[in-house]
Amino acid sequence: MRRAFTILEILVAIIMVGILAGLALPQFSIIKERALDKEAKANLVLIRAAQNVYHLENNAYCGSCSTTLDINTNLKLNFPTTSGSWVYNGTVLGYANQARATKDDGSRYWTINYTDNNDPICNGTCL
Helix, strand or coil, X not given: CCCCCCHHHHHXXXXXXXXXXXXXXXXXXXXXXXXXXXXXXXXXXHHXXXXXXXXXXXXXXXXXXXXXXXXXXXXXXXCCCCXXXXXEEEEEECCEEEEEEEECCCCEEEXXXXXXXXXXXXXXXXX
């Protein structure tokens, strides 16, 4: 005698999978945003290191590194310049030597100083 699944058993299995997916999706978006924040922090540390190398070679920080394209060109980095998750820019004004990563939707941004050893600082709502 052949035994098959009933429609009720299939519906119960589909409902259980749906409940599990419903519980996992919100956590997935939080984990994704945390990963994006870690990416921004790591890239800011990389910009600071590249600025320090630039300073050693030229006896000044890169004053023309105000956009992502400028950072890529002058500091020899390779960040995406269009439709990425983050937009990078830098400022060199006396002692205010900073790099900034701004989320493409403007929801938050990170800053880091070129000359100190602090971790990037979140300004806004960061996970």
